[in-house]
Amino acid sequence: MTTAADTGTRVSSWRLLLGNPVTVVSAAILLTIVVVAVTANWIAPYGVNDVDVPNALQPPTGTHWFGTDELGRDVLSRVLVATQASLRVAVISVAIAVVIGVTIGVVSGYRGGLLDTMLMRVVDVMFAFPVLLLALAVVAVLGPGMTTTILAIGIVYTPIFARVSRASTLSVRVEPYVSVSRTIGTAHAYILGRHILPNIAGPLVVQTSLSLAFAILAEAALSFLGLGIQPPQPSLGRMIFDSQGFVTMAWWMAVFPGAAIFVAVLAFNLVGDGLRDVLDPKQRTMIEARRKQ
Amino acid sequence: MTRLVTHPIARFLARRLLYSAVVLIGVLVVVFALVHLVPGDPVRIALGTRYTPQAYDALRTASGLDKPIVEQFFSYIGSALTGDLGVSFRNGDPVTVILLERLPATISLAVAGIFLALLIAVPAGIWAALHEGRISDAIIRVASQFGVSIPDFWMGILLIALFASTLGWLPTSGYQPLLDNPAGWLRHIVLPALTVGLVAAAIMTRYVRSAVLEVASMGYVRTARSKGLTPRVVTFRHTVRNALIPVLTITGIQLATILGGVIVVEVVFAWPGLGRLVYNAVAARDYPVIQGAVLLIAVLFLLINLIVDLLYAVIDPRIRLS
Numbered sequence: 001m002t003t004a005a006d007t008g009t010r011v012s013s014w015r016l017l018l019g020n021p022v023t024v025v026s027a028a029i030l031l032t033i034v035v036v037a038v039t040a041n042w043i044a045p046y047g048v049n050d051v052d053v054p055n056a057l058q059p060p061t062g063t064h065w066f067g068t069d070e071l072g073r074d075v076l077s078r079v080l081v082a083t084q085a086s087l088r089v090a091v092i093s094v095a096i097a098v099v100i101g102v103t104i105g106v107v108s109g110y111r112g113g114l115l116d117t118m119l120m121r122v123v124d125v126m127f128a129f130p131v132l133l134l135a136l137a138v139v140a141v142l143g144p145g146m147t148t149t150i151l152a153i154g155i156v157y158t159p160i161f162a163r164v165s166r167a168s169t170l171s172v173r174v175e176p177y178v179s180v181s182r183t184i185g186t187a188h189a190y191i192l193g194r195h196i197l198p199n200i201a202g203p204l205v206v207q208t209s210l211s212l213a214f215a216i217l218a219e220a221a222l223s224f225l226g227l228g229i230q231p232p233q234p235s236l237g238r239m240i241f242d243s244q245g246f247v248t249m250a251w252w253m254a255v256f257p258g259a260a261i262f263v264a265v266l267a268f269n270l271v272g273d274g275l276r277d278v279l280d281p282k283q284r285t286m287i288e289a290r291r292k293q
Numbered sequence: 294m295t296r297l298v299t300h301p302i303a304r305f306l307a308r309r310l311l312y313s314a315v316v317l318i319g320v321l322v323v324v325f326a327l328v329h330l331v332p333g334d335p336v337r338i339a340l341g342t343r344y345t346p347q348a349y350d351a352l353r354t355a356s357g358l359d360k361p362i363v364e365q366f367f368s369y370i371g372s373a374l375t376g377d378l379g380v381s382f383r384n385g386d387p388v389t390v391i392l393l394e395r396l397p398a399t400i401s402l403a404v405a406g407i408f409l410a411l412l413i414a415v416p417a418g419i420w421a422a423l424h425e426g427r428i429s430d431a432i433i434r435v436a437s438q439f440g441v442s443i444p445d446f447w448m449g450i451l452l453i454a455l456f457a458s459t460l461g462w463l464p465t466s467g468y469q470p471l472l473d474n475p476a477g478w479l480r481h482i483v484l485p486a487l488t489v490g491l492v493a494a495a496i497m498t499r500y501v502r503s504a505v506l507e508v509a510s511m512g513y514v515r516t517a518r519s520k521g522l523t524p525r526v527v528t529f530r531h532t533v534r535n536a537l538i539p540v541l542t543i544t545g546i547q548l549a550t551i552l553g554g555v556i557v558v559e560v561v562f563a564w565p566g567l568g569r570l571v572y573n574a575v576a577a578r579d580y581p582v583i584q585g586a587v588l589l590i591a592v593l594f595l596l597i598n599l600i601v602d603l604l605y606a607v608i609d610p611r612i613r614l615s
Contacts, residue, residue, distance in 0.1 A: 047567070106473050112422070121315060121316070121319065122317050122319070123313075124315075124318055124319070125319030125320055125322075125323060128317075128319070128591050128594055128595050129318050129320070129323070129553070129587070129591050129594070130321050130549070130552070130553020130554055130590060130591075131552060131553070131591075132553065132554050132556060132557070133553045133554075133556070133571070133587060133590055134587075134590075136556065136571060136575060137327055137583065140327075140574075140575040140583050141327055141328075141330045141580075142329050142330075142331075142332070142582075143332075170502065172478055181371040215440065220444050220446075221444065221446065221556075221557050224444075224446050224557060224560075225556070225572055225575075226559065226576075227575065235442075237446075239444065240444075240447055240450065244450060245449060245563075246451070246458060247452060247458065248458040251454065251458060254447070254450055254454070255451075257451075258444060258447035258451070259456065261444050261447065262439075262442055262443055262444065262447070264517050265442040265443075265444075266438065266439065266442035269438060269441060270438065273438075274529060
């Protein structure tokens with residue numbers, strides 16, 4: 001049941017979010033990137049693998065806005081389609097991390113005891129590996145490719161979501177409405193779905209946005225190393241790798257794919273920061289206090 | 294003796310060491326499992342076109358993969374704890390020797406990177422916090438947000454294009470050992486260290502800024518101000534000194550992150566460190582080298598975090614008492 005107080009909080013959350021111009025602009029940029037990525041195959045002016053050697057290494061012109069690469073392929077079309085692949089990898093891998101990580105974290109935090117200790121030690125072990133190194137190790141074992149990249153990034157971000165959701169669950173678990181619900185014999189599954197999950201959603205939304213930014217960077221890094229998305233499908237990381245030999249004579253080959261990664265990551269980071277300002281209670285109190293001054 | 298055990302730092306140290314030992318065992322299990330999770334026969338895959346039945350048998354025996362898995366596990370753990378990480382599938386060299394050859398290059402890059410990061414982040418973060426809400430604060434915050442969002446390998450390539458290929462001030466890639474040729478080492482390390490350091494500086498600036506802001510709102514800073522101390526004394530003796538304690542943690546975390554994340558930067562700058570070793574080992578399916586490098590980096594990661602926690606406990610009594 002939604003109370004009037006709930007509705008009020010939600011409305012003021014939206015108002016606070018929309019009152020931050022940086023968040024609004026970055027959300028608009030993010031929306032544009034998503035729309036462009038989804039429609040990439042239709043709006044790309046050329047085929048991503050249309051080789052046109054006589055027109056290789058052409059600088060940006062009216063016919064090729066982002067110029068052409070060493071094989072005469074249109075850089076704009078490749079950037080558009082590669083952005084789509086990059087977002088797809090980021091979204092699916094973070095979704096995997098959210099589902100597995102939140103399940104582990106919530107169950108661990110709610111049940112406590114030996115199960116909690118064991119699950120958290122597994123999470124600690126995963127945290128002992130640097131993110132990119134663990135992703136690289138997973139790809140080294142399973143072989144390169146888009147599916148492996150998704151799996152690798154999903155695995156390395158799972159412990160973060162487990163920790164965030166466990167910490168939030170621990171603080172929500174002791175709230176009176178949860179204790180009362182348990183006392184009157186409400187089923188655990190109902191308590192988890194009705195009381196715990198909605199109340200830990202704030203930090204998870206923030207973490208999701210920031211993780212999407214890191215997932216794009218991780219995918220680009222793996223593709224740069226030749227272990228992520230494989231040719232003939234274009235990837236932003238690999239386009240940057242291929243540009244290395246031509247960077248002084250064809251700057252556009254390096255600049256545009258890199259700029260696409262940068263803008264997408266920046267937008268996710270800024271939206272994440274904006275969401276944190278509103279959804280993280282400590283930050284929120286500071287903003288409200290400042291507004292009243 | 295009893296006094297030593299009951300000393301809060303000794304107890305904290307014991308607890309923290311025990312925790313690290315548990316995590317280390319978990320790390321060893323994961324690293325051991327790596328080669329066994331490879332779909333198919335890792336030795337057959339590693340040999341590729343060099344496959345002959347004799348070469349296959351020889352490599353399988355040399356790597357111990359012909360033994361039962363439980364025996365392999367205990368033998369791996371035992372050997373790893375004594376510093377024996379097996380032999381490379383590619384050339385039969387001991388993995389430990391290969392890793393130790395590459396370690397100095399990675400450590401010098403990580404240390405140079407973190408040094409640059411501190412040089413930028415500490416003054417920038419303090420400045421931003423002391424000028425909160427002003428234009429200079431906004432500029433520093435935007436710059437740090439940009440730094441966090443830039444792919445490091447892209448920045449490395451752009452730096453090479455500008456400072457090496459176009460202006461010709463610095464070499465495009467390569468490495469010179471510090472002790473053999475200090476000037477050459479410095480010329481070669483500037484661009485990779487800048488690439489690593491700028492990204493770390495962007496993250497650390499945000500931490501320094503928020504740490505200074507948090508301390509500035511504390512009661513003792515207000516007291517210091519109200520008893521008539523000059524703003525300079527309040528800022529540097531009370532605010533910044535205390536704010537640098539959490540900065541120590543983030544410096545440690547960043548150093549560990551750099552050690553684990555330099556793979557791509559090492560590839561861009563042809564830097565002969567651990568990262569490039571892992572990259573080449575993945576391409577050659579040299580599983581013992583991958584396992585060894587992953588283990589070494591994870592252990593360094595754990596060690597740095599342990600040292601930071603201990604330093605933190607020594608500096609801030611609240612941590613060890615909690």
